[in-house]
Structures are given as structure tokens and as C-alpha cells.
Amino acid sequence: MRVAVYRKEHFNAAHRLHNPNWTDDKNSEIFGKCNNPSFHGHNYELIVKVTGERDPETGYVCDMKIIKDIVREHVVDKFDHKNLNLDVEEFKNLNPTAENIAVVIYDLLRPEIDAKLDLKITLYETERNFVEYPA
Amino acid sequence: MRVAVYRKEHFNAAHRLHNPNWTDDKNSEIFGKCNNPSFHGHNYELIVKVTGERDPETGYVCDMKIIKDIVREHVVDKFDHKNLNLDVEEFKNLNPTAENIAVVIYDLLRPEIDAKLDLKITLYETERNFVEYPA
Amino acid sequence: MRVAVYRKEHFNAAHRLHNPNWTDDKNSEIFGKCNNPSFHGHNYELIVKVTGERDPETGYVCDMKIIKDIVREHVVDKFDHKNLNLDVEEFKNLNPTAENIAVVIYDLLRPEIDAKLDLKITLYETERNFVEYPA
Amino acid sequence: MRVAVYRKEHFNAAHRLHNPNWTDDKNSEIFGKCNNPSFHGHNYELIVKVTGERDPETGYVCDMKIIKDIVREHVVDKFDHKNLNLDVEEFKNLNPTAENIAVVIYDLLRPEIDAKLDLKITLYETERNFVEYPA
């Protein structure tokens, strides 16, 4: 039977929710205070789950130090202390909702992790609002 | 692939565990100090999980402000600062174990949320005892 | 210089806030939903702080296993899975606000702990509301 | 002896650290990634501590529902989902470090709370960095 291993990291970022195809009134109605044009921000907590067989020589599913380095290089260095809307290429044309951020993180990490291993992302925007992908 | 979104709420309530078809001795033997006739209580933490496709216009699976309002209207206002055994209709003939409370919350919320979206309830009675439905 | 040691315990209890010298309307106006006649409840988290000099032979300010046993005997066994208003002698004529519960716990523990050691109580009613005595 | 009561609230905001009297190089050297011109953000956790005597009629130091309303009106509504540098008058000429935010919150709340009661502010910028005022 397979084992899942989890690694928790964090990054702090600014963002706003906005659909450029909508009027300001509709953006304000749908996204409320999350639409504030001068941005707000969060301490995002990110949990990366990797599932697979244990290697009989190490007793590891995978070396979590390597997973930690991959997450820092491909996600944390890119998102931490940034404005997601202005500074991060992936959100130039994509609304940075928690759902979309989780999918972007999955797409950034998937090519970096052995295809035999399953990958799942949990992202906490606050301790009361969080998302998981794939569900 | 689908995304899950989670919203955490809380309510504080009194309850006791009791089966009216049993003798006092059997109730005391099975439910122990949870059977105290004058009740005890908990800070319940409730996590509502909703799973579905992202709306391409909003980037949301569903608007969590609407989920929050639904949970407050149908669960929190009904249970918070109440005695579950005495004040809440659903437990007039149902023992308010964490398992049963989670199923009652699911049944209260299921009709209020779009049928295309899956729903799951996690309920913490304490940080050491919690339940999930459906499992 | 002195060192403080802290021990965290917990108990689950029912209570209501009520002043018997007031009308029902005034009780309801002042205590709101905390005045519900059929009670509500909390998971109380209790932190006991003991301050003194380190014993050079043990490196302890005091043996925390002994503090833990004192707290369980004099507080937890008395309050856990109880109705503070109905089951606990100390609240027969005292409103069980978090402030009053903390002072009662201090008064129960103070005679059990060496007079050379200072004592302070922190009591969490919820993770958002808590009190400290003496301040 | 006096009792302290604590109330925890939260707000999410964007900010950047910057001294307009310095060159860009010096700002970057001193404030590092916190100086990012397009901002970053945090989930701020705020703990308000109020210390005084218990009222013998209520058993309260003060009504925490009133403290909660004061904090929401004078702090949370002003800071939540805002850009501290751009949207909040108090930081037009003041660098929004955690230290300065805590002092500003104290100055906003002090006139709203009975002068007989002491006030202290704890502000978490992240769970690893936090400040307290007055110390």
C-alpha cells in the first residue's frame, strides 16, 4: 500500500480579485472588498502532498529535503513578498483566487516531481478559507 | 480536474449523551462523564468542504461569502450558544454525538448548495476528537 | 534571576451567565445569548504559570508532573464535563464569567503550591476570548 | 487584584516598507524583499488586552462584545482588505512596520476605552514575527 508525505511551506503576497472583462460595478458587486484596486494581502500556507511507494533502502517515499528545495525554487521564490497580479507572469491573465493559485502551483510543481508519484496541493489563504487541488 | 474549497466556522453549545431506551446505569456505563444529566459543552469547529469545477469568469468554485452566509443561517444561528438536547429540534430524538451532529449539519446544508457541487462536513468536538461525513 | 514554568490543561463544561438580582430582560440585555437558560458550553484551555528559582539538584523550578497532578485533582476533576452553574459549589452564588472562573481556579490552586512560588492563571474560553489573573 | 481580558481579531492587508528620505538602494539594502514597490501582504492577527477590576454585578472587567465592536469599528473596518501605505491615512508619513502598526492601533483604541482600564496591543504579522505595545 502507498504512503503520502506532506511538506508545509509559506509565502506572503499581495493580490486583488478582478475580471477585466467586467465593469467596475460588477467587479465590486461580485468580489466585494477583495476587489480593492490598491490590493490587500495574505500569509499563504502551502501544503504539498506526494504519494507513492516507500523506497526499501531509505524508507522514504521521496526525500523531503528535495521536495522542499523544489517548492522553494519553483513556488516560494516566485510568489513570496510579491504582488501576484503585478509581479507573477502566471496571473497576468488569470484572476488570483485561491483556487487558481492552487492550480498554478500544481502546474509549476508537476513537471519537477517523478511521474510515478501523485501530487496534491492544499493552499490556505486564511485559516478559515482554503482550497485543495486536485480534489 | 475539480477543486475543493473549505470554509471554517464555529459554534459553542451544551449537550449530553443519553439513550432514553436504556437504564441510567447503562447510560452511565456506555457514555461515562458525557452522560452528566446537567450537561457539559464544547467549542465546536466546523469545516464545510465544497467540490466542483472552477467558473472561468470568477475563478471560484463557488462564492465563499455565500457559503459562509448559508452556514451561518442554517447551522450557526441554530446551534450557537444553545443546548443541543433541549433547544435544537433535530436532537429531540437523536443522541448529539459528534457523528450525529455532522450528519445533521450535512442534511441541513445539502439542499442549500448547488447539486453539481459535492459537500463534506468535518466537525471538531475538541482538537483531539473530530469526525467527517460522508467518509 | 527567576524562571517561569507553564503547564497547559483543558476541561469541557456547560455554563450560562446570569445575575439573579436582575430581571430576565436586564439579564438578556447585558449577557445576550450567553444568558440562554438551557446553557451553552466551551472547551476551556487552562495555562498555569509557576515562577521561582531553579533547584540546583534537579534543574526544575518545580516538578511539572506534580503541578499537573495538583491541577487535575483540584480543577480538572471538579470542572470537566460539568455544568459550572449547577454542579460546582464555587459558582452557586458567583456568575461563571471567564474572569470569575480564573479567580476561582487561582484560589483553588494557591494553597496547594509552595508559597515561595508565584502563581498566575490564563484561561481560554475560546481561542478569541481569554483572561489572565492576577494581571 | 486585577484581571486582564483579551480579544483576538484579524485583518488582511497589503503593505511595503520604505523610507522616502533614502535612496532606492538604501531602501532595498535595509528592507530587502519587504521593500518590493508593488507591495506584498499579510493576515494580521490582533490581540487587544484590557486590564482592570471585575464589576461585582456582571463579573466582567468589561463587556468583550463592546470591545469587539470598538475594535471592528476603529481598526478592522479601517485596515481590512486595504493597502496600508496607500489607503490608510495614519501611514501616509509613517512606515507600516509591525511596530508602527501596533502603536497606531493603540492610539486609535486608547480614547475609546475607559481610562481606568489599561490597554496593550499584540500584533502578529506572521506566526513567526510579532510585536507588543506598550512593552
Next chain:
Amino acid sequence: MRVAVYRKEHFNAAHRLHNPNWTDDKNSEIFGKCNNPSFHGHNYELIVKVTGERDPETGYVCDMKIIKDIVREHVVDKFDHKNLNLDVEEFKNLNPTAENIAVVIYDLLRPEIDAKLDLKITLYETERNFVEYPA
């Protein structure tokens, strides 16, 4: 539909990661500071998940006091305040990675719990590194 119930316990233990078939250099290269020959240690948090149907008489999936006693007898008493490599039979020839500890705990608990109930183990080595079995 079935309900899952969770119980959280903890134990504090020393361990080191080491493969006796490898050279010291290879052990050091693969396991890094976790290979320290004089050991290091953790506060392990253990979550036991049991899934099944609710008993209509109790409203329980299973009595969590019984689960708690089983976990304490078969896991906590065996691992708590121990050196996993030196004191625990199961790790005489098995590297005590979090993955392997979770599998050993599952194998210790599985025979003690009714075969109609499903069992899953989550083990936190730190709040940033944790594992789940079966995944």
C-alpha cells in the same frame, strides 16, 4: 453513508535515520543531519482515523474512549519517551522514517480494531513534515 472518527494522541521520542548496509559517507550524504549518531528527537502527533457505520443505539461509529485506550496501550506506551532505534523492537531492522513509523503503527493497531472498520494513520514528525498511511 459512512462516517469517519479521528482521535489525536502524541508521544515524544528520539531516533536517527541510518541504513546499516551503507557506508558512513553514504548515510551522511542521504540522511544529512538526521543521521547524527547520537540521535535527535521529535514530539510526534498521531491521528488515528476509523471509518464505518454509526451504531443506531449509541450514535457512535465506535467508542473513542476504547480507541484511545487501544492507541495508548499498543502505541503510546511503547514509543513515548523512548529511543525508537534502540528501545523499540519493530525498528531493530527498519529505518524509523516517518513513513515507516506510520506503517508500523498501522500494523500494531489493525488487529485491535473491528475488521468492519477502516483504519488510517496520520503522523506529524514536525508541523511541517507529516505522512499518511494508507494513502
Next chain:
Amino acid sequence: MRVAVYRKEHFNAAHRLHNPNWTDDKNSEIFGKCNNPSFHGHNYELIVKVTGERDPETGYVCDMKIIKDIVREHVVDKFDHKNLNLDVEEFKNLNPTAENIAVVIYDLLRPEIDAKLDLKITLYETERNFVEYPA
């Protein structure tokens, strides 16, 4: 008025409690399972509190990145993934109780931090047992 800033770090270590001047029986009687000769371990959480005036140019009491580097160099690198009794000079003749570890950490950090600033150490051995120095 002065402001306090706090920085939280962590390290994982093995230890045992033992007084070499006592018999094995007395050690076992006083220190219980903490006296296990093959050690046990903890995830220690360390909070460093620094108190002083705000610098008017930065708005900082002190640069927390510098505090973080000092703590990592003088404490974390020395204690993390180590056996406190065997690997750390300061505990060669000092019992590594939480109280003594906190005092050692204070003595390691005090010379590294500006004498105008006050210093206080909080050390969590577990989330239920922690100490503070100076108290």
C-alpha cells in the same frame, strides 16, 4: 513607550534528564520516563523577545532578519538535530531541563544583542510544557 518584538524559531533535539550525583533509583524516581538512558526527544519551539525604542528612520526596534540570523548561528545550528547531553558543550555538566535550556539560550544570545535592548526567552518543550526566562 517601548515596543517588544518577537521571533519564533525551532529545533529538534534528543535529551535525557539525569543527575550524576544520584543513584539510578533516585534518578528514576525523580525524573521518571524522562530519565530513559537511551534518550527521548522533542520539537523545541523558541521565542526570542527583544524590547526597546523604535528607530525613527526604520520604524524597527531592531531588524528581525538580523535577530533571526543571530538565533540561527548561536542557537539553532548548535542544538538542531543534536543530542543535548552528548553533543552540546553547555550541557556536559548541566541537566537539560527546559528551564536550564532557556537560561543557556539567554546566555548565548545576550552578548550578541545591543545592551540597550532587553531580552527574554520562551521555550516550548511540548505545546503543554513551556518556560520563560527571565520571568
